[in-house]
Amino acid sequence: MIWLPVAGLIFGFALVLLTRWTIPGDYASYLALAALAGLDSLFGGIRAGLEGKFHTDVFVSGFVANTLLAATLAWLGDQIGVDLLLAAVVALGGRVFLNLSLIRRYWLTQAAMSRRRDVT
Amino acid sequence: MNQVFSRLGSKNWLFHVTLMCFLLGALLAANLNTQGSMRQQLGLPAGSGRVPWLVEALKEQRDTNEKLKATIAELRAKTEEYEQELSQRSRESSSLNRELQEVKFLLGLTPARGPGVIVTLDDNKSKRVGDIDSDLYIVHDFDLRNVVNELWAAGAEAISINDHRIVARTAIRCVGPNAMINGEPTAAPFVIKAIGNPADLEGALNIPNGVVDLMRVGIKVKIERGQFIEVPAFTGATTVKYAKPVPLKQEGTN
Numbered sequence: 001m002i003w004l005p006v007a008g009l010i011f012g013f014a015l016v017l018l019t020r021w022t023i024p025g026d027y028a029s030y031l032a033l034a035a036l037a038g039l040d041s042l043f044g045g046i047r048a049g050l051e052g053k054f055h056t057d058v059f060v061s062g063f064v065a066n067t068l069l070a071a072t073l074a075w076l077g078d079q080i081g082v083d084l085l086l087a088a089v090v091a092l093g094g095r096v097f098l099n100l101s102l103i104r105r106y107w108l109t110q111a112a113m114s115r116r117r118d119v120t
Numbered sequence: 121m122n123q124v125f126s127r128l129g130s131k132n133w134l135f136h137v138t139l140m141c142f143l144l145g146a147l148l149a150a151n152l153n154t155q156g157s158m159r160q161q162l163g164l165p166a167g168s169g170r171v172p173w174l175v176e177a178l179k180e181q182r183d184t185n186e187k188l189k190a191t192i193a194e195l196r197a198k199t200e201e202y203e204q205e206l207s208q209r210s211r212e213s214s215s216l217n218r219e220l221q222e223v224k225f226l227l228g229l230t231p232a233r234g235p236g237v238i239v240t241l242d243d244n245k246s247k248r249v250g251d252i253d254s255d256l257y258i259v260h261d262f263d264l265r266n267v268v269n270e271l272w273a274a275g276a277e278a279i280s281i282n283d284h285r286i287v288a289r290t291a292i293r294c295v296g297p298n299a300m301i302n303g304e305p306t307a308a309p310f311v312i313k314a315i316g317n318p319a320d321l322e323g324a325l326n327i328p329n330g331v332v333d334l335m336r337v338g339i340k341v342k343i344e345r346g347q348f349i350e351v352p353a354f355t356g357a358t359t360v361k362y363a364k365p366v367p368l369k370q371e372g373t374n
Contacts, residue, residue: 016150020157038147
């Protein structure tokens, strides 16, 4: 069951890589922000699922809102000459690490619990 | 491990996570593609990290320049049309127009054809990179300038390097691995076309201890004669900001 998302990842990656789809260079940084927001939403979604608190609307709106906010910050930063892009990168990157550590904690605790259950 | 994920239970979660993974994969690949194509357009080696915004700005300027050059070529063609038209109206304007076209030709604003030589200079790739004397084995800006100078001295009337016309204000400079001619970057092999007396031009280049002799030690030099060598027109800007023509002395004044 876990292979399905992984397969999705590989499939999406291969599809775009092979068709050599690109976007105009002006929007390259926004695309990068979208990828980072996607990564953050993905880990957030996995963590929420493990907590039993997954909500579709929160998940989807989270991705869209984060991407829009990050793009807005990047554009605003370009206008005023301050690298606001960094704020988005740091915030999203920080959340990725946070979510990953929570996922890891849930997984290891569950694994330990189930091992205890089996032994006794 | 399935026990952990069995908490999730809902197919909803799996579907959305798979969808997000697909989207993420697509975004990552699109990023890779875009960065790769940008690097390709700018001629940077692959895997050189993030393309800084300065390089992006350079690329934008280059694109604008290309478009403007196309516009210049169009406008010049139109101007020539009008000149031809006007010249047909009267005998005076027709002879004036002939002089105008002659001057344009001499300045290099029109393509030219005639007998001459083609000199090809190329890096000597057979030498190992990292050799102490590796500088000897690549074509430098001074090599190009020496050849061009020798050709002018031998009576060449029109010269182009890699289809960039050499005119009075043309500068040949080294920028990293490329040469900049008329502000345009270009690289080896350098094909230098010159229109003139083929025997004179070839002879001048091949003088013992002359230009070619000195270059042959390191780089590859090939000279061939031709009967119908074509040299393109100069496509750059001809604006003059500081120099002003000195007026001719009026008749009857001292």
